[in-house]
Each structure stands twice: as structure tokens, then as C-alpha cells.
Amino acid sequence: MRDIGVVAFAQSGCRAANRRDDMADILAPVIAEAVTSVGIERGDIDFYCSGSHDFHEGRTFAYIESLDAVGAWPPISESHVEMDAAWAANEAWSWLQLGEGDIALVYGIGRGSLASDPDQVSHTQLDPYYLAPLHPHRHAFAGLQAHALLATGTVTERDLAEVVARSLSAAVENPHAQRSGVHAVDDLLAQPYVASPLREHDTAPLGDAAAVLILAAGDRARDLAANAGRRPAWIRAMDHRMATHYPGARDLTRLETVEIAARRATRMAGFSPAEIDVAELHTEYSYAEPMLAAALGLAPATTINPSGGPLAGNPTTATGLIRLGEAAARICDDTVDRALAHATSGPALQHNLISLLEGERR
Amino acid sequence: MSERIAVVGVGQSHQAKRRQTSIAGLVRESVDAALADAGLGFADIDTIVLSKTPDLFDGVMQPELYLADAMGAVNLPVTRVFTGGSVGGHAAIYAAHLVQAGLAERVLVVAYSKESEGNFTWALSRPLPFHVSLGAGAGGHFSPVIREYIHRSGAPEHIGWQVAVNHRLNATRNPLAHVQMPDITVEKVRDSPMLWDPVRFLESCPTSDGSAAIVVTGEDEAERISAASGRRPAWVHGMSWRTETGHFAGRDEVNPQAGADAAADAYAQAGITRPAEELDVAELYIPFSWYEPIWLENLGIAGIGHGWRMVDDGRTAFSGDLPVNPSGGVLSGNPTGATGLVRFAEAAQQVRGLAAGHQVDGVRRAVGHAMGGASQFHAIWVVGAEKP
Amino acid sequence: MDTSLAAPYTTAFGFERTVGPQIGAFLAGLRARRLLGVRVGEDRVLCPVAEFDPVTSAATGDLVELEPSGTVTAWTWVDPREGWDEPIDSPYAWALIRIDGADNTFFHRVDTGGDPARMTPGLRVRVRWAADPVGSIEDIVCFEPPAEPPVPGATDPGAEIGEPVATIEAPFHVDYTYVAGVGRSVYLRGMAERRFLARRCPGCHQVYFPAPDHCARCLQVLDAPFEISGTGTISTFCIVNLPFPGQLVDPPYVVAYINLDGTGNKLQHRVLEVAPDAVAVGMQVEPVWAPETDLEPSLASVRYFRPVDPTLRVPVADQEARDA
Numbered sequence A: 001m002r003d004i005g006v007v008a009f010a011q012s013g014c015r016a017a018n019r020r021d022d023m024a025d026i027l028a029p030v031i032a033e034a035v036t037s038v039g040i041e042r043g044d045i046d047f048y049c050s051g052s053h054d055f056h057e058g059r060t061f062a063y064i065e066s067l068d069a070v071g072a073w074p075p076i077s078e079s080h081v082e083m084d085a086a087w088a089a090n091e092a093w094s095w096l097q098l099g100e101g102d103i104a105l106v107y108g109i110g111r112g113s114l115a116s117d118p119d120q121v122s123h124t125q126l127d128p129y130y131l132a133p134l135h136p137h138r139h140a141f142a143g144l145q146a147h148a149l150l151a152t153g154t155v156t157e158r159d160l161a162e163v164v165a166r167s168l169s170a171a172v173e174n175p176h177a178q179r180s181g182v183h184a185v186d187d188l189l190a191q192p193y194v195a196s197p198l199r200e201h202d203t204a205p206l207g208d209a210a211a212v213l214i215l216a217a218g219d220r221a222r223d224l225a226a227n228a229g230r231r232p233a234w235i236r237a238m239d240h241r242m243a244t245h246y247p248g249a250r251d252l253t254r255l256e257t258v259e260i261a262a263r264r265a266t267r268m269a270g271f272s273p274a275e276i277d278v279a280e281l282h283t284e285y286s287y288a289e290p291m292l293a294a295a296l297g298l299a300p301a302t303t304i305n306p307s308g309g310p311l312a313g314n315p316t317t318a319t320g321l322i323r324l325g326e327a328a329a330r331i332c333d334d335t336v337d338r339a340l341a342h343a344t345s346g347p348a349l350q351h352n353l354i355s356l357l358e359g360e361r362r
Numbered sequence B: 001m002s003e004r005i006a007v008v009g010v011g012q013s014h015q016a017k018r019r020q021t022s023i024a025g026l027v028r029e030s031v032d033a034a035l036a037d038a039g040l041g042f043a044d045i046d047t048i049v050l051s052k053t054p055d056l057f058d059g060v061m062q063p064e065l066y067l068a069d070a071m072g073a074v075n076l077p078v079t080r081v082f083t084g085g086s087v088g089g090h091a092a093i094y095a096a097h098l099v100q101a102g103l104a105e106r107v108l109v110v111a112y113s114k115e116s117e118g119n120f121t122w123a124l125s126r127p128l129p130f131h132v133s134l135g136a137g138a139g140g141h142f143s144p145v146i147r148e149y150i151h152r153s154g155a156p157e158h159i160g161w162q163v164a165v166n167h168r169l170n171a172t173r174n175p176l177a178h179v180q181m182p183d184i185t186v187e188k189v190r191d192s193p194m195l196w197d198p199v200r201f202l203e204s205c206p207t208s209d210g211s212a213a214i215v216v217t218g219e220d221e222a223e224r225i226s227a228a229s230g231r232r233p234a235w236v237h238g239m240s241w242r243t244e245t246g247h248f249a250g251r252d253e254v255n256p257q258a259g260a261d262a263a264a265d266a267y268a269q270a271g272i273t274r275p276a277e278e279l280d281v282a283e284l285y286i287p288f289s290w291y292e293p294i295w296l297e298n299l300g301i302a303g304i305g306h307g308w309r310m311v312d313d314g315r316t317a318f319s320g321d322l323p324v325n326p327s328g329g330v331l332s333g334n335p336t337g338a339t340g341l342v343r344f345a346e347a348a349q350q351v352r353g354l355a356a357g358h359q360v361d362g363v364r365r366a367v368g369h370a371m372g373g374a375s376q377f378h379a380i381w382v383v384g385a386e387k388p
Numbered sequence C: 001m002d003t004s005l006a007a008p009y010t011t012a013f014g015f016e017r018t019v020g021p022q023i024g025a026f027l028a029g030l031r032a033r034r035l036l037g038v039r040v041g042e043d044r045v046l047c048p049v050a051e052f053d054p055v056t057s058a059a060t061g062d063l064v065e066l067e068p069s070g071t072v073t074a075w076t077w078v079d080p081r082e083g084w085d086e087p088i089d090s091p092y093a094w095a096l097i098r099i100d101g102a103d104n105t106f107f108h109r110v111d112t113g114g115d116p117a118r119m120t121p122g123l124r125v126r127v128r129w130a131a132d133p134v135g136s137i138e139d140i141v142c143f144e145p146p147a148e149p150p151v152p153g154a155t156d157p158g159a160e161i162g163e164p165v166a167t168i169e170a171p172f173h174v175d176y177t178y179v180a181g182v183g184r185s186v187y188l189r190g191m192a193e194r195r196f197l198a199r200r201c202p203g204c205h206q207v208y209f210p211a212p213d214h215c216a217r218c219l220q221v222l223d224a225p226f227e228i229s230g231t232g233t234i235s236t237f238c239i240v241n242l243p244f245p246g247q248l249v250d251p252p253y254v255v256a257y258i259n260l261d262g263t264g265n266k267l268q269h270r271v272l273e274v275a276p277d278a279v280a281v282g283m284q285v286e287p288v289w290a291p292e293t294d295l296e297p298s299l300a301s302v303r304y305f306r307p308v309d310p311t312l313r314v315p316v317a318d319q320e321a322r323d324a
């Protein structure tokens, strides 16, 4: 495997409703920030890959409009996933393995605010015959999964409130967070349910933001990172796995896909999730944190979501990519040496991506 | 290329308005056929790439989620790519990259569209605030580009009619093709209704339901699978994709640089310097008949301004020296999410000698091409009967 | 102005899905108020009827009839949503229900009369059928605890299961906000004032109309807007001959790519007041504005373009002039 590292990460502030910018305008300054920070020019980038979804943006071919922000002229080598942009990072990482180029730019743009009622969108990603026609509440499958988890007796509602309190308090230090603050667990537990046992604060607030990662290979990565006074966050492993879809066909309390992805990532990286310092998890719900931590086998001392995580801001298809960026940033700035990033897609954690990252001594 | 890549299995559904099946059922037809061709089972597949055009075409968001069981994707990595109409080509190339990168051994590429569940034209031209509704319709984007091509090249108008006849006659050799018009003639095309002048009804593609799937592997696997199945693989000799934005001032959409660059890159990898002579068959993304000469020129097969002469001289007809779209092409069947992959798969079948009724004799090398957006996304691969 | 135009709009469409034989049979069962499952593998039964085994991906097998009753295994309690046409008025549960005789669970609503305390693990529930079943998953309104003591004759034997259901309706409706962006709002606001506001790229010096916020080739923010005349040259065009719903002008009519004088990109618009077969590449055209009362921040403020040369013009039919 070629050494591929994250050398730059930039994001726009997650806003509950950006009514000022179109897709390309949210994205363009974020791309410029990432590119400028490592001292390269557009022409130095060998490959582009992005993630977004039309149903959030409300336009057919929304992704074509975002291309105006990357300056695809002269023509570029480029691909796109109609998913969370963490999967675009996965594609860019595999592309760099080919050795046909050294620098890739990955971007994700998420517009969670444009649909007035997110419940109108969420059911469209469900089984079109048995689930979508019922128009379940958008938190319904999470509520079921959380209920199933609590029923095992390993996690309590108080544990979930503690996840929320810790995440929002961590987000106070994150200038990009949409939601942050210091909350007493008892105050949180006094709030009403939106989909029992989940309360509003247990759900990630939808918003608008863009995120950009620059990946580079080998010495080029070292040089680029050095230009910004950083070190590369080497992507030692990436793996992703999909579960069956229908929630009644799954054991909702067990994340087998995460276990498989973690196992394979461990083999690839030479170290396991138990040996990392920081994990950025795509927790669109508080309950996902203890579930993921258990499935990954994280050590108790692991710092989880120091950025505040998605509970502090969830710009739809950029949210998973931001996890990768936040995890990498902790390595790039020497805070930690090993980190894990997780991204998810689909109802009740159906599809999960794991990445293990590592810094080297400078 | 670092690792040799091959296509060892190809499956396609019938292209039509498929009103007897679910989305999963439609997808599964091709998946089963591709696995059977390769002699593989679900347990042999380690990675899946899904190709589909906009989700508003059928109203199902992120269909890879619901299709997990139908694709045999449970506990596998699944990526859904989307680059407009070129997506099937992008998906095939991404699959090849995964094998080359050592991240997968046997990739199943799946593509489909079930256009009949919704309305393609509506999805592409919904009224939006601050936009003017010009009533240009689906062909309103491409037909001015065609007019510009005709204006620049001085091509006579019967070229468009002839391409339509060639492709529809080819389709009669392909039972999976949607449009079957054995009695088509140049006169019938000429006399068919003018939709978007200069484009006539019979010079336009249909909208279809359909699916396609291929299995992509590296060299060792391809040899093992091929020895077991008795069917030879198609070897990838070169592949490339390029994108340009559709909006910038000064853009040439008749001869988009992205298409020319992608082709030049793929030919260079394949060691091809004279594509018109070194390629035996081309499967090109031709949704309106005039795009045959446009792409022949753009992809470097004909000189600029001369693509139409290849049509006029009969060189691109089934019996010509470089048949274009022997399958019947997009003009004979257009399940948009699968259309690009069908071009790539048909090129593979030609070099495998498995194109059945539309097999062209003695094909050693073929090119598959997919295009999307405002002619701004291009994917292309050159496949051969021999190892590169 | 550093603000963007924004406006609400709705994307709505009535998709119609074909369901295939297995799902069609299951839905036909529901229409007859009967619950079917399907055999998979050696000895498992799934309800609802899946097309493919979620464990092995194999095609599923024979159908079996099941009692429309089961046991709740997990649930989440929710309130009915404002503005949604929900079949239950009071708060209810989304639940997973293990149908008697099935190995998986069924996702649907459970109605306990608005009382969350009645939701307990292992709660026994029965299907409440819709009054007018049509062959859809919604033929089950919800599950509910059976009456205690059982009402004699309450068990519905169901009707004869007819032909498999072929299609279901799948309405799609999302209300969105459209944000034009600060950049594009400049030219859009100009349109409402009968002004063509173009912008130049400081990088490549190309002039854009319509102008985004930044150049798609240089990525530089475009310079301040300036007014151009709005006259231009037809770079290419098509003649729309095809009648289809929603057209504002009767075909045939011309839709052209127009290079406005002084700009480098193309503007798509109608060209009227000219016989379609007299339109040519290179023809000079000028804008015809909508009346003051119809001006809006949109290219629709230009009703159409027409030849600059008055000798080429023919009167627009009244209908077209009114509608365009």
C-alpha cells in the first residue's frame, strides 16, 4: 500500500439555515482555504472526488452545480458519490493507491436546511414498498434501535444524556459547531421525548456546511503538510460494510458491519481501534456512541468526538467526511498519534465506514 | 497499468418499460446473469459498485440501501457513484481501480434505471424559483449543439437519418434492445415528426427500464475464472475519465475538451495511435443520432469535421470497418443509470466473442464510452481480446 | 447587496411502482385482510414477504399464511405530526412486531389508545385492518392489543386472495427553500429592473451574463456588476416542434443560445417575432421586456428575444404575445 495522508482539512461553519449562499458559494472559500494552506495551486491537484445528495439540495444534478466551485477547467479527473462524502474520501484514497497522481481533493457539501420538513425526505431512502409508504418519523428507526439497546441493560438514558452533555460542552471550543453549551445531565433528562427514548438533544441538528480534505501520497504529503506547519495524518486503513436494510431482519443491538470493518482495518493498519487516542464517530444520535464504542472495542480512555461530533452539527452528506477531517486534524497538529474516524449511512447505522489514522514522528 | 484488469462476467436485462417487476427484481436479473457468466456465486464477490442516475427519476433515495439483499451486498463494501449519464462508465472504472489498488479481487458493478416509475422529463425540468421556463423540453439542450455541429462541419442532413437507421437495424440483432424496428428506412426517419429541429423523433433515444452488471477482476482471477467457465475475459487496455464544468464562459460543447482528453489518455495507455484503424468496434453514448459523428471526432476516431464522412461512407454500419453500436446503442434502449455500463459491457462482449447475434467478426479491440451532463462527464475504456 | 434571493417551492410527483410477484402476492393478501409470510432457507419464515433472503441473498420461496397477530419486541413512542395525514390521531408507537410463526420482525405502528404505559416488552398485538383495503402496506392501519376479554366473532377470516397486486402509488412531496446565492441575486434583481447586469472575471477577463458569484474556470470572485445592452447574437438554436404540457407558446418556436454582446457565456432563451425557418446562427437579437407589472427577479422578465433587424420581424400571434 502507498502511504496516503490527510494534509489539509477545512470546513465552513455549520449553520442551521444558510440563506445567503448557493452550493458552489458555500464550497468555494472552503476549497480555497484548504488549497492555500498547503501552498499548492489548483493545477497541482490530480484527482477530485465529492459526495452530496440531490434530495437535500432539492435540485436534480445538484452535484453539477457544486462543480463550479472546483474550477473543472482545463478538464479534471473526477468522480462523485451520491452518498456521504466520507465515501468520496474512500474513493480518492483508492485512486491515490494507483500511483497515477499524488494529490487528491475531496469535498462534501450538505444542505440539511433546504427541505422545510426533514420527515418529507427521510422516508424516501427506505424500502419503497414496505417502509417508505408508511412515512415513518425520521427518528423512528433510531428510536427503535435506542430502545433495543437500552433493553439490553448495558446502557441507560442517563448514559445517553451524558454523551450529549459531553459532546455539546466539547463543541464550545469548536468554532464550526452549530450547537454547543454546558448542560446538566438532569436538565437534559427532564426534556420531553421526540421518539422515545430519544430527546431532541439526542438527535443531531441538521444544518448547512461544506468540508474539504486534501489527501497526498508519500513525501509529497510530508512536504505539503510541512508547508502548513503540520504533519500528515496517514490513512493506515479504510474499510466499509453494509448491513441488510429492513430493520426487522437485523439484530439492531449488534453492529456486525462495524465489527467486520474494524477487523479488516486492524489487519490493514497493524493497530486496532483499541489502540487509538481519539475517535470521531458519525453519531447522528447519542445512543450510537456507546454502540459504536462497543463494536469497535475502543479503550475506556479514548477521547470520543472532541469536536462535539454530529450532535453539535449535522450537515447531511458532509457529516461523515468531517469526522475524517476532525480525526486527522488531531494528528496533523500533534495532539495525538493515532485516531479513528467513522461514517455511517442509511437507517439505524446500516452502512458503516471505518478509517484508522496515524502520525509519524517529525 | 500496474495490474492487468479484466471483465469476466456480463449480465443485462431486457430493456423496455418493465412493468412486471420490482426495482430489486430488475436489478437481480442482471446480477444473476453476470454471476452465471463468470461462474461465481455471491460468496465470491468482495465489493460492489452501484451506478444510477438522479434519484428523482424513480423517487428512491440512496437505493444501495434497499438493494443490499438483491445485490448480495450484505457485509460487503458498497459505493454508489453518480456522474450524470456517464455514471455506468465511471462505476466500471472505479471497480477496476479498486482491483488495481489491491483493495478488491472480484468487484460486482451493478447499474439500473426504472424510469417507468416516474417521469424523466419532469425530473429534469421542474420549475424552480427565479428560473424561466423556456419550454425547451428534453432535447432542447442537445439539439442546438447538433445544429452547431452541422453548421461547423457542413454535414448533409441525411447523416442523422442514416445513423438512426444503422443503430435500429443493429438492434434487430440484439433481443435485449428496447426499440425493435426491422423495417426502418432513411425515408421513415426523414418523415418522422420533427421534435427539436434539427432532431426528428426517430433520431432520438427512448426512455427505458433496464439493468446491467459486470464482474471485474485482476489477472490471476480472470485466468482462473476463464479456465473454469470456458469463456474468455475482456482485458482492459486503457481507461480514463474527465470532467469539465458546463457553465464557464467560452466553453465548446460540440467538441468538449474533457471527451478528447479522456480518449487521448485511454488510447495512450492502450498504445493506440490510429484509433480508427486499431479499434474494431465502438460502443458510444449516442442519445441523438448526430452524436455519432460528434463523438467520432471528439474521441479522435475521425478528424474534426470528418466524422460524418465515416457515416456517409458506411464505415460505421454493422458491415463497415468500424461498426458503431452494434448492440443498437442508446437510440435503441436507454435505461439511463445503466446506459453507460451497457456501452462498456457491450465493448467487453465484442472482444470476448460473446455478443451473440450482434457479434462483429474478428473483434480484437473495442472502445466503450459514456457521457453525462451537458457533455461534461466522459468515461472511456479500451478492451481487448488479448492481454495488454 | 450582500443578501440572497430565496423563495419556497415544492417538488411533488406521483410515482407509480410495479411491485413484482412476491411483494404483489403479499399486498394481495393484505387487500383480502390476510397476512402472508415467505419461506427462506431450510425452515425460516419472513413476514412481510421479502424478495431476497437478507442472510443469503437467495430468492425467497413459497408463501405461507400467518395469523395476523404477534409480539412487540421494540418500539419508539411518537406524536402524530402537524400537517401530516396520519391514520392515528393520538400518540402511538413505531414498533417491531414478531408475527406468530415468523423469524423476523415486522415494522409498523402500534396503537395503545395514546397510552405509552401500555407498551411493554412482549405485548401481544393484532392487526387493525383498514376499512377499504387497496393492496398496500397501509391496508394495515396499525397493530393493537386485542380486546380483553375477546369479543366473540371478532376474528376476521378475511376474503379470497385475488390476483397479485401489480402497482402501488408512491406520492413524493418535499417543500424546499430555493437560495439563489448572493452572486446570482445580482443579475436576478437587475432583471426586475429591466437591466442586464454582467460581471467580469478579474482572472480570465471573460464577461458573464447570467453571472454567478465566481468564475467557474478561475474560481475568482467576479468584479462589480455593470450594465450591458442585452442585445446579442444567436450562437445556435433549436426549433421546438413537439407539443407537450406546460408550454407557454404553441410550437413551433425557437429556443436559442444567445451570446449577449460583450459576454463570453451563453444565455438560453426564446426567439419570437420571427418565422422559425428564418432564424439563423449569427442573427442579431434584442430583448423584449415584460410589462412593468410583470417584472420579476428572473429571466422571465424578458418575454423573449427578437431580431434587431425590423424587416425580419413578423407579428407575434396574440396568443403567444399574451402567454410568453
Ligand SMILES: [Zn+2]
Pocket (backbone or CB within 6 Å): C201, C202, C203, C204, C205, C206, C215, C216, C217, C218, C219, C220
Ligand atoms: Zn475567470
